Amino acid sequence: MTSMTRRGVLAGAVASAAAVGLAGTAAALPPATIAARRKFFGSRNVDPRTGRVRADRVVISWFGCTSYAVAFAGRVMLLDAWVPRGAHSGYVPTTVAEVAALRPFAIFIGHGHFDHARDAGDLARLSGATVVGTAEHCAQAARQAGAPIRTRAVGAESDPYGTHRRFRARKLRVSAIRHPHSAIKAPDVTDPHAPLVPLPDLSTNLAHPPSLCDLLDTVGHAGDAEGGVLLYQFRFRGFRLLWHDSVGPLIEDAPTLPALIRSLPRSDVHLGAVQGFGQLTNGMRDVRSYVQAARAPLFVPGHHDDWGVPVVSTQAGGYRAALEAELARIPAADRPRLRWMEDPAHYLRPRRLTFRL
Numbered sequence: 016m017t018s019m020t021r022r023g024v025l026a027g028a029v030a031s032a033a034a035v036g037l038a039g040t041a042a043a044l045p046p047a048t049i050a051a052r053r054k055f056f057g058s059r060n061v062d063p064r065t066g067r068v069r070a071d072r073v074v075i076s077w078f079g080c081t082s083y084a085v086a087f088a089g090r091v092m093l094l095d096a097w098v099p100r101g102a103h104s105g106y107v108p109t110t111v112a113e114v115a116a117l118r119p120f121a122i123f124i125g126h127g128h129f130d131h132a133r134d135a136g137d138l139a140r141l142s143g144a145t146v147v148g149t150a151e152h153c154a155q156a157a158r159q160a161g162a163p164i165r166t167r168a169v170g171a172e173s174d175p176y177g178t179h180r181r182f183r184a185r186k187l188r189v190s191a192i193r194h195p196h197s198a199i200k201a202p203d204v205t206d207p208h209a210p211l212v213p214l215p216d217l218s219t220n221l222a223h224p225p226s227l228c229d230l231l232d233t234v235g236h237a238g239d240a241e242g243g244v245l246l247y248q249f250r251f252r253g254f255r256l257l258w259h260d261s262v263g264p265l266i267e268d269a270p271t272l273p274a275l276i277r278s279l280p281r282s283d284v285h286l287g288a289v290q291g292f293g294q295l296t297n298g299m300r301d302v303r304s305y306v307q308a309a310r311a312p313l314f315v316p317g318h319h320d321d322w323g324v325p326v327v328s329t330q331a332g333g334y335r336a337a338l339e340a341e342l343a344r345i346p347a348a349d350r351p352r353l354r355w356m357e358d359p360a361h362y363l364r365p366r367r368l369t370f371r372l
């Protein structure tokens with residue numbers, strides 16, 4: 016009896032030591048984090064025991080507008096911070112709590128409008144991630160959080176367009192470049208385009224009616240300030256990811272920016288906003304400015320989904336023909352392949368945007 020008990024105690028002690036060792040060396044993450052990472056990044060990319068994402072891939076998971084969860088060489092981060100809601104509820108199949116459970120190390124903010132940054136403060140508070148953006152984006156996130164959060168300012172709204180800041184975030188080399196928000200300009204007579212106005216379509220809102228809570232939340236943040244706009248390039252082991260969450264009139268307002276973007280190491284993947292105020296007079300002209308400057312072999316559109324109220328936004332299909340026609344204006348040798356993304360089918364579909372390092 017005694018020896019049996021001793022053996023039992025010993026076995027228990029060995030098991031506990033193994034568990035502690037596992038937690039210590041492999042850093043097993045909480046079950047909610049493992050579940051969220053498997054949902055966002057795919058079960059084949061996430062270790063079911065530790066929650067670690069494989070280090071030899073870049074896995075990108077779109078969760079609406081220009082918000083992405085990215086596992087870059089195993090490092091989890093967010094680009095923008097908004098789970099679209101307010102004009103609808105439950106259309107994007109996740110929640111702020113679930114995105115926070117991903118345990119990102121950083122949240123990169125392109126600009127401060129609600130459809131990009133409304134959830135930055137809450138996500139940082141819940142996850143411990145560092146908010147990276149202009150000083151204004153950081154201050155806004157800290158106010159939203161209502162509690163101390165980590166922030167890292169890379170410039171300010173007052174920086175002139177073309178201000179280029181380089182820094183490191185974990186293993187990644189990062190460039191952040193100040194560029195203009197989308198804006199309406201006079202029709203460009205040298206490059207005429209038909210106006211692009213989304214047709215009012217209530218189908219998303221009727222199929223996924225908004226809760227009062229989501230509606231009030233979005234109304235309450237509708238006036239959130241821009242705080243400057245940043246374009247980012249992330250580089251690691253020869254892989255480069257370019258991302259910008261607005262598409263400004265470079266031709267009129269930042270004519271030196273294409274050369275600056277072109278001077279970056281050539282990007283492998285370009286995630287770019289395609290919706291913007293410029294489309295009302297110049298169609299997709301401004302999108303082409305960014306695509307031609309980036310020279311990436313693959314272009315992935317964003318901000319073209321049904322993130323808002325009718326007329327402000329429509330489902331992605333409303334943009335496809337205009338985008339394809341615009342890309343067709345680029346000489347074939349320089350034209351990227353289009354990785355089409357549409358809502359809601361491609362939300363949280365990491366297999367569409369998984370790349371080898």
Ligand SMILES: [Zn+2]
Nearest residue numbers: 126128196261
């Ligand atoms: Zn904006």
Ligand SMILES: [Zn+2]
Nearest residue numbers: 128130131318
């Ligand atoms: Zn926007």
